[in-house]
Amino acid sequence: MYASENADEGQVSALFEYATEGIILTNEKGEIILINPAALKLFDYEKEELLNMPIETLIPGRFHHAHLQDRDAFNRQPANRTMGHGRNLFAKTKSGREFPVEVSLSYYRQQDALFVIAFIIDITQRKESEQRMLDQRAQLEKITADMRKLNAELEMKVEQRTRILQEALKELEKSQREVSEALNKEKELSEIKSRFVSMASHEFRTPLSTVLSSAALISRYTKEDEQDKRDKHIKRIKDSVKHLNELLEDFLSLGKLDEGRIKAETCTFNVKEFLEEVIDEMKSMLKEGQSIDQQYTGANEFDTDKRLLKNILINLLGNAIKFSAEGAVISLVIQEQNDHLLLSVKDEGVGISEEDQQHLFSSFFRGKNAVNIEGTGLGLHIVRRYVDLLKGSIQLESKLNSGTTVSVRLPLLSV
Numbered sequence: 548m549y550a551s552e553n554a555d556e557g558q559v560s561a562l563f564e565y566a567t568e569g570i571i572l573t574n575e576k577g578e579i580i581l582i583n584p585a586a587l588k589l590f591d592y593e594k595e596e597l598l599n600m601p602i603e604t605l606i607p608g609r610f611h612h613a614h615l616q617d618r619d620a621f622n623r624q625p626a627n628r629t630m631g632h633g634r635n636l637f638a639k640t641k642s643g644r645e646f647p648v649e650v651s652l653s654y655y656r657q658q659d660a661l662f663v664i665a666f667i668i669d670i671t672q673r674k675e676s677e678q679r680m681l682d683q684r685a686q687l688e689k690i691t692a693d694m695r696k697l698n699a700e701l702e703m704k705v706e707q708r709t710r711i712l713q714e715a716l717k718e719l720e721k722s723q724r725e726v727s728e729a730l731n732k733e734k735e736l737s738e739i740k741s742r743f744v745s746m747a748s749h750e751f752r753t754p755l756s757t758v759l760s761s762a763a764l765i766s767r768y769t770k771e772d773e774q775d776k777r778d779k780h781i782k783r784i785k786d787s788v789k790h791l792n793e794l795l796e797d798f799l800s801l802g803k804l805d806e807g808r809i810k811a812e813t814c815t816f817n818v819k820e821f822l823e824e825v826i827d828e829m830k831s832m833l834k835e836g837q838s839i840d841q842q843y844t845g846a847n848e849f850d851t852d853k854r855l856l857k858n859i860l861i862n863l864l865g866n867a868i869k870f871s872a873e874g875a876v877i878s879l880v881i882q883e884q885n886d887h888l889l890l891s892v893k894d895e896g897v898g899i900s901e902e903d904q905q906h907l908f909s910s911f912f913r914g915k916n917a918v919n920i921e922g923t924g925l926g927l928h929i930v931r932r933y934v935d936l937l938k939g940s941i942q943l944e945s946k947l948n949s950g951t952t953v954s955v956r957l958p959l960l961s962v
Contacts, residue, residue: 569667574660575622577602577615589669591640602665607639622661625654638667646671683725690715690722705784709762811852811936813960818849818883825857826879829864836874839864845883851960855933856888862930863892863953870896870951886959893952899945927953 569586573579579597587594590605597604602618603611629651638648651666694715761780768776826839833839860879867877871894878893927943930953934941937957945951 569665569669571602571605571665571667573602573663573665575663577618579604580662586667589640589667590638591642596641605638607637607645610637621652621654621663625661625663627654628652638669647674679725683722686718687722690718705762705765809855809933809936811855811960813850814853815848815850816853817847818845818881818888819843819847821853821857822879822881825860825864829861829868832865832868834868834871834873834875837868837871837877839877839879842878842880843882845881845888849883849888849959851888851937851957855937856957859930859933859955860890860892862927863955866927866953867892867894867896867951870894872896888957888959889954890957891952891954893950895950898947898949898951899943900947930955 564583566583566585569589570581570583571579571586572581579600579602582594582597587597590597603614606614636648636650637645639645647670649668649670653664653666655662655664693711761784765777765780768774768780822841822843826841829839864877864879871877875895877895879890880893881888881890883889931941934955934957937960939955939957941956942954943951944954
């Protein structure tokens with residue numbers, strides 16, 4: 548720790564000789580009176596060059612005027628400020644090189660004098676990682692948009708689609724490597740990104756591989772009496788593309804939610820007829836022997852966003868079907884009660900451990916016992932976001948190998 552001659556023992560004790568963060572102590576005039584070795588290394592100065600110098604020495608010139616105003620305001624009403632404080636801050640080394648920083652301020656008074664302590668961190672690598680992540684996200688969104696556009700033309704242009712999907716797979720694998728590299732440098736985002744990489748690698752590769760292999764085999768069946776074989780592979784392609792669409796819809800729904808582009812649009816509708824439509828739509832997803840036991844009580848009509856409610860039910864019923872064995876019964880119970888709609892979906896599936904339950908509504912999270920079952924890990928996260936838009940609440944109860952029950956409570960909304 549280096550100090551000017553007028554620094555007393557109380558000031559010296561405020562700095563730590565071996566701190567890894569840059570630490571600078573200034574008086575109310577903004578003059579540097581204490582500075583630790585980490586800060587000297589960060590700004591590439593010798594101690595004698597900075598002691599008693601204005602703190603603006605370490606700030607790019609274009610920010611001096613604003614900083615003087617901020618410093619005066621801080622002196623009038625000093626308050627501790629956490630790192631960053633929502634600002635893009637820059638510092639300057641002795642050679643004039645600028646770099647982004649996070650600065651945390653605290654203060655103390657001694658003998659009626661105000662002293663300000665600044666903790667400084669160089670966040671250059673973090674900013675670079677954030678920019679790479681934005682670039683990668685834009686690239687993935689572009690790939691997703693291309694795939695959705697090509698889906699409409701698949702039946703007429705199978706060969707063309709196959710070539711493009713091959714290129715898309717290469718780009719996706721390239722993006723996966725780039726994301727993996729970014730994970731090593733961005734600790735704060737490592738968990739959620741690693742979940743995404745694992746999910747994307749498995750969930751996209753499988754249907755794409757099916758499309759490629761079936762498309763290649765179709766060209767071998769040229770005889771008229773081999774139409775059944777062609778139909779078989781065309782069905783495999785359609786099923787795989789349908790699965791890809793479901794994955795893409797999850798990603799697009801999450802993106803729209805994050806951007807605030809999904810709003811609740813209330814209407815009055817017949818709940819019984821609505822449920823029959825949803826159940827009929829879900830029948831095609833049922834495994835052999837599975838069934839949906841539906842119970843409804845209450846008034847025939849209800850006011851909420853019918854589209855969002857349908858998405859909630861399809862997600863919850865889809866999960867129940869997916870995680871339950873053949874022959875299982877999925878229970879759907881809905882009650883209209885005291886201007887609220889209460890619904891629960893109960894399955895007889897694999898269940899969820901207590902350890903995993905606390906993370907289930909997070910994006911890209913999948914339980915340890917569900918890694919071999921198709922899914923993005925976004926379903927329950929999106930359901931919770933939809934429930935929030937409808938001003939409702941959601942609860943989950945589950946035990947391993949004993950099934951899961953998800954309950955949703957929605958209030959009556961004004962049309």
